[in-house]
Amino acid sequence: MYLRDMSLRHFRNYESVDMTFKNGINILLGKNAQGKTSLLEAIYVLALARSHRTSSDRDLINWDATAAQVLGCVQKQSTSVPLELDLGKTGKRAKVNHLEQAKLSQYIGQLNVILFAPEDLSLVKGSPQVRRRFIDMEFGQMNSRYLYNLSQYRTILKQRNRYLKELRNHKQSDLVLLDVLSDQLAAFGAEIIFERLKLLKELEHWAAAVHKEISQGKERLTFKYVNPLEPEQLASTDSIYEGLKALFEQKREKELFQRTTLFGPHRDDLQFFVNDKNVSTFGSQGQQRTAALSVKLAEINLMKEETGEYPVLLLDDVLSELDDSRQTHLLTAIQDKVQTFLTTTSLSGVARQLIHDPKVFHIENGKLLE
Ligand SMILES: Nc1ncnc2c1ncn2[C@@H]1O[C@H](COP(=O)(O)OP(=O)(O)OP(=O)(O)O)[C@@H](O)[C@H]1O
Known part of the structure; x- marks a missing residue:
């Protein structure tokens, strides 16, 4: 499976953003504190209806807003599945194929992700x-x-x-x-x-x-x-x-x-x-x-x-924590097989040599630079 696109409304430091992804390696590039991890987090939230960074959904809502929304479309082998998560200050609603799910256990599993962060x-x-x-x-x-x-x-x-x-x-x-x-x-x-x-x-x-x-x-x-x-x-x-x-x-x-x-x-x-x-x-x-x-x-x-489907891999600033040989193993294992989102402040060394034809998103202060 892969995530075809994603839209965020009032999520963390993003007011409104619409993104189309590559079924390959997507690089989220930017200086510190610009919103790279928040984008990975949004994908994680879309998959699991909860964050890996906070247990409070309120933290996910932009400081100037009262509700946030994460929307995305998952492409599977034979179907595409639109997902929607509405986060309010008092609760959340999760929709699959535009239908609200009574239980989150019916929602989770539509988009499978594996997150790999330095703490892992x-x-x-x-x-x-x-x-x-x-x-x-x-x-x-x-x-x-x-x-x-x-x-x-x-x-x-x-x-x-x-x-x-x-x-x-x-x-x-x-x-x-x-x-x-x-x-x-x-x-x-x-x-x-x-x-x-x-x-x-x-x-x-x-x-x-x-x-x-x-x-x-x-x-x-x-x-x-x-x-x-x-x-x-x-x-x-x-x-x-x-x-x-x-x-x-x-x-x-x-x-x-x-x-x-x-x-x-x-x-x-x-x-x-x-x-x-x-x-x-x-x-x-x-x-x-x-x-x-x-x-x-x-x-x-x-x-x-x-x-029956490969999951989506989220790599949060993890390459800089691995030596060249482990980076090589990681990148060769995933390349051309698993859709990957990778946050980094700069792409260098092994990663620059090994990753061919990535889609690069330049991120600055909660916005995508064209
Ligand atoms: N609910 C929120 N509303 C508005 N801004 C927020 C909210 N939560 C966090 N922020 C801000 O969003 C910014 C981006 O944070 P994020 O962790 O995504 O940065 P990053 O680009 O991954 O940085 P780093 O490389 O340092 O990990 C931070 O400045 C943070 O203070």
């Missing part, structure tokens, strides 16, 4: 939260069922945590509601964990191939999904469900004491190993970067496999 280079070394967010954002786009389960899980998790806080001197009767919430949480949690394991296995397969190539055959990248269940309990959704329920039962006193839910996909993690050594503790910075880049490139293939 800390995917391996960063906090577990970063990796869970990465997993959920990527898998949610590929699979609406995953997204649905995740949103149900989060709602029940909030209720259960609130209830655990309320339960001070608990009576036996109070625990009945806790059991109900534990049961529901285990059911959605099991679906999420099972789907994560399946998709991570596929992602690992692609990422290992890329990592092997970048390291010239010397390094073997593997993943490990970290959670408290025994390996045999992870075999099916039923066994994960039973395992989570058992944990909630066994550790009830601990959860009541700490007043929060201690088990479930919101606590799990993903670890990366190179030649069986944990990259986050034993890997060099170069190995950590190679692993992060391999995972990002692997996502492109996984999305193609899962959805």
Whole structure:
């Protein structure tokens, strides 16, 4: 798939802009603080109905306006799909083919994007939260069922945590509601964990191939999904469900004491190993970067496999963070295959040599220069 065009109204520092893109490499060129990242962000928002930079939609609306609009048309193999997102100070409306969608999970997935920003280079070394967010954002786009389960899980998790806080001197009767919430949480949690394991296995397969190539055959990248269940309990959704329920039962006193839910996909993690050594503790910075880049490139293939279409790649000032050899790998892997948007203050070195015939947008103070 590729994004054919996009229009912004009162989005960040853009008052009104209409753009037509190339199904190839699009370069967003400009000095600092002119609006390059805001354009990438608009594409991300069009895809996922939320920003990667802020959790508040209000931040996306121009300071002098009360509402913003992002419109775009996605070209797929056999159809084109117009998307529209209206952001107001009190809520948002999402339309596919001009029809308003009651649920955002019906909207997300029409345009698939992969964002690669300098902070993604800390995917391996960063906090577990970063990796869970990465997993959920990527898998949610590929699979609406995953997204649905995740949103149900989060709602029940909030209720259960609130209830655990309320339960001070608990009576036996109070625990009945806790059991109900534990049961529901285990059911959605099991679906999420099972789907994560399946998709991570596929992602690992692609990422290992890329990592092997970048390291010239010397390094073997593997993943490990970290959670408290025994390996045999992870075999099916039923066994994960039973395992989570058992944990909630066994550790009830601990959860009541700490007043929060201690088990479930919101606590799990993903670890990366190179030649069986944990990259986050034993890997060099170069190995950590190679692993992060391999995972990002692997996502492109996984999305193609899962959805039948290549996603759109958003590279936010990431080339300057990679050495020549990693830049070469990235650019040769995407060129002529994936529509790419790349922000930069100047195009030089490897990128200038390798990128042929890009469409360049010169950006200055929220406007496109002709
Ligand atoms: N809601 C908003 N309304 C108006 N202007 C905004 C809004 N939010 C951010 N801005 C401004 O938009 C400008 C562009 O920011 P953006 O992050 O897109 O710049 P950039 O070109 O990517 O810069 P850099 O290369 O430094 O990352 C900034 O000056 C910022 O203060």
